[in-house]
Amino acid sequence: MKFKFIEEKVFNLLMIAATFVVFGFFASIIWTIARTGFPSLTWEMISELPGGGFYLGKEGGILNAIVGSLMIVFSSALLGLLVSIPVVFYINVYLKKDSRLAYFTRLSFDVLFGVPSIVYGAFAFTIMIFFGLKTSLLGGIIVITLLIIPIFVRSMDEVAKSLSKDLLDASYSLGATKLETCKVVLRQIAPGIATATLLSVGRAIGDTAGVLFTAGFTDNIPESPGQPAATLSLSVFFQLSSPIPEVRERAYAAALLLTIIVFILSLAGRIITSRFSKNRIR
Numbered sequence: 001m002k003f004k005f006i007e008e009k010v011f012n013l014l015m016i017a018a019t020f021v022v023f024g025f026f027a028s029i030i031w032t033i034a035r036t037g038f039p040s041l042t043w044e045m046i047s048e049l050p051g052g053g054f055y056l057g058k059e060g061g062i063l064n065a066i067v068g069s070l071m072i073v074f075s076s077a078l079l080g081l082l083v084s085i086p087v088v089f090y091i092n093v094y095l096k097k098d099s100r101l102a103y104f105t106r107l108s109f110d111v112l113f114g115v116p117s118i119v120y121g122a123f124a125f126t127i128m129i130f131f132g133l134k135t136s137l138l139g140g141i142i143v144i145t146l147l148i149i150p151i152f153v154r155s156m157d158e159v160a161k162s163l164s165k166d167l168l169d170a171s172y173s174l175g176a177t178k179l180e181t182c183k184v185v186l187r188q189i190a191p192g193i194a195t196a197t198l199l200s201v202g203r204a205i206g207d208t209a210g211v212l213f214t215a216g217f218t219d220n221i222p223e224s225p226g227q228p229a230a231t232l233s234l235s236v237f238f239q240l241s242s243p244i245p246e247v248r249e250r251a252y253a254a255a256l257l258l259t260i261i262v263f264i265l266s267l268a269g270r271i272i273t274s275r276f277s278k279n280r281i282r
Helices: 002-040 043-047 063-094 100-113 117-130 137-161 165-173 178-188 190-205 209-214 232-240 245-277
Strands: none
Touching (some): 002 245, 043 245, 137 190, 232 245
16 A cells, blocks of 8 residues: 555656646747747737838838738638538438448548648648649638648547437437437537637647748738738748848747737637537536
8 A cells, every 4th residue: 555655646746747847848938939029029010011121120010921820720710610510410420330431530530630731731732733823822721721620520529429329319309300410419519619629720820831832921911812821930930040130039029929829719719618518418
């Protein structure tokens, strides 16, 4: 008994130490970004487009990158939801629990979940070349949609799999069709949808490799899907490689702004998830 008590204490200390190490790295990253970028994070930088000498440390801002990121991310999230929700319904309502098709579908999305974003970018770039498309807002939306669909499907699927079979049987016993049962399932997996959207938007808004090949970069706000679009991640990437100190400081400011946006989305996602969870049948 004494050995088990000591063993438990040792592993408890190891877990606490690991937690502090992770928190320490997180705090170090935030502190480095905030210390270097906060002095350069002005209203002018957020609200204005890049000027003629912006990349030489002169006037202008990154409004083009902010708007471009939001346009790509929210369009991709909408398309990702439209594709992912029917897939989740099909493998959890229309297919049997032990269906081989459902098993291989989940396995396929598990593999796609781990594919690096640069691979998605190369694949989307190949599609764009085949159809004669140039780097554009549409190209960025395509690659980010492909990137986040596996996140949507696997996150929502895990919630849908946890639903009691009695819930589906009760729906069928009342004469509901499978399509009507999907509405019941939709209400129950609402927290999973909110969580999946949070994870997807967080990964999408910070992606650089995928949009580097497909979205291009511009100092203007795109007025149509066929025009190039800037993103915050690419803005950080390009400015950080500059030899001019003022430009590099702006890169840290853009990184700080990106971190703040992700934090706000994460907080909003948790609030939405907690509210939707009240409607779940446990």
